[in-house]
Amino acid sequence: MKTNPGAKKRFSLTGTGKIKRKHAYKSHILTKKATKRKRNLSYFGQVDKADEKNVKLLLASK
DSSP states (O other): OOOOHHHHHHEEEOTTSOEEEOOSSOSSOOTTSOHHHHHHHHSOEEOOHHHHHHHHHHTTOO
16 A cells, blocks of 8 residues: 555654644744744644544555
8 A cells, every 4th residue: 555645745653653743833824823833733643543544544554
């Protein structure tokens, strides 16, 4: 099975098998957002357990 190119750009696996993702709302219209909010959006998040199986299928990982 091939890796989905869109998923390849958006997700990455950690060493323990969890899936890292970027936060949304960090690309434009940043002037009205508080510095704290922008800083917290810049950190990586984790994919929810409910979506993990589907994302792993897209990444064609075991």
